[in-house]
Amino acid sequence: MRTYRSEAAAQTPELVGADVGFGDLVKAATIAAGALVVVGGGVSLLVWRSVWVELCIGLALVPFAVLALGMMLYLRRNLLWTLESLTGQDLDGDGMAGEPERVRLVPVNKRVMVNGVDSEDLALFARAAIGSGDWTQAAWRGRHMPSGRRCTNDYHAALMGVLVKAGIVQDYGPRSKGYLAVSDTEAALQRLGV
Numbered sequence: 501m502r503t504y505r506s507e508a509a510a511q512t513p514e515l516v517g518a519d520v521g522f523g524d525l526v527k528a529a530t531i532a533a534g535a536l537v538v539v540g541g542g543v544s545l546l547v548w549r550s551v552w553v554e555l556c557i558g559l560a561l562v563p564f565a566v567l568a569l570g571m572m573l574y575l576r577r578n579l580l581w582t583l584e585s586l587t588g589q590d591l592d593g594d595g596m597a598g599e600p601e602r603v604r605l606v607p608v609n610k611r612v613m614v615n616g617v618d619s620e621d622l623a624l625f626a627r628a629a630i631g632s633g634d635w636t637q638a639a640w641r642g643r644h645m646p647s648g649r650r651c652t653n654d655y656h657a658a659l660m661g662v663l664v665k666a667g668i669v670q671d672y673g674p675r676s677k678g679y680l681a682v683s684d685t686e687a688a689l690q691r692l693g694v
Contacts, residue, residue, distance in 0.1 A: 525567055532563035611647065614692065615665070617658050618647035623694040625659045626668065630685045635660065635669065636677060666691045 536559035544552035578599075584591050585598040594600055612619040624646055629635035640659075643651045651659075663669045664678075668688045672678030682688045 522571075529563040529567045533560040536560060536562060612694075614694065615658065615662050617655075617662055618645065618649070619694045620646040621649065621655075622659060622662055622692060623689060626663065626688050626692060626694075627685055629663070630668075630680060630683065630688055633680070635663070662692065668692070 537556045540556040540559040541551050544550065544555055580592055581599040584596075588597050590597050614622055625635070625640070632639075637653055637656050640651045640656050641653065645651055645655075649655060660669065660672060664672050666688075668680065668682045668691060669678045670681045682691065
């Protein structure tokens with residue numbers, strides 16, 4: 501699952517390269533046109549022993565024609581939506597006349613609960629309890645869990661209830677710590693389904 505911590509991390513793909521403006525594109529087309537004029541003039545001098553002006557003008561227009569075509573393709577949707585708004589007709593078949601509503605989907609971290617216990621808390625508890633062999637209330641009381649909760653006596657009882665129900669800890673009770681029936685962490689997590 502993916503979560504976003506800030507709006508900067510959730511930039512949409514259309515914002516990538518947004519710092520290139522129309523003026524920058526015109527400058528690039530002008531430089532390309534100048535280069536093509538020089539190349540066209542050089543080629544015409546080598547081939548025909550004179551500068552062919554029509555060839556140079558034609559080559560100079562190529563970058564601007566490509567720029568104009570690119571801008572038309574880029575603006576095509578906006579032009580179409582404007583025409584749809586003016587005429588009130590759905591010209592592109594998207595079910596709306598005009599620009600469709602923009603919907604931004606932001607993934608939200610959805611927690612899975614296992615018998616009233618957060619699955620990430622349960623995974624942490626199982627890993628640490630199996631690794632250290634200490635799952636007592638005293639060892640866990642007041643600890644911060646991944647869900648943001650503090651481990652209280654009631655939450656510890658809920659965590660232990662899941663471990664006992666899954667058969668990972670056996671003979672756990674009011675005056676008994678119990679013992680680990682499953683000592684492999686990955687097998688325990690698989691049994692818990694987390």
